[in-house]
Amino acid sequence: MMAMGTIRTPECEWIEQAIREEMAPSIDVECRQVYDTKTYIVWLTIEYRSHPIRFAMESYQDDRWKPIVRAGLEELNASTSN
DSSP states (O other): OOOTTEEOOHHHHHHHHHIIIIIOTTSEEEEEEETTTOOEEEEEEETTEEEEEEEOHHHHHTTTHHHHHHHHHHHHHHHHHO
């Protein structure tokens, strides 16, 4: 699920790995960095439902991205259980 103006970075690979290992091993995860703004977009997918999550580079650098992703996972899980 590639968005226009996004790039794949080593940080994206690390974020994907951390999400799979720490939070959600059974879902599909894809991360990209927006070229212009340097924000990250993470797509979480369960079955056929996908949920995009955005966070700033500063959130990545000080680990504030993890609660943001956890909240997105909760939203996605809630939408799949309905």
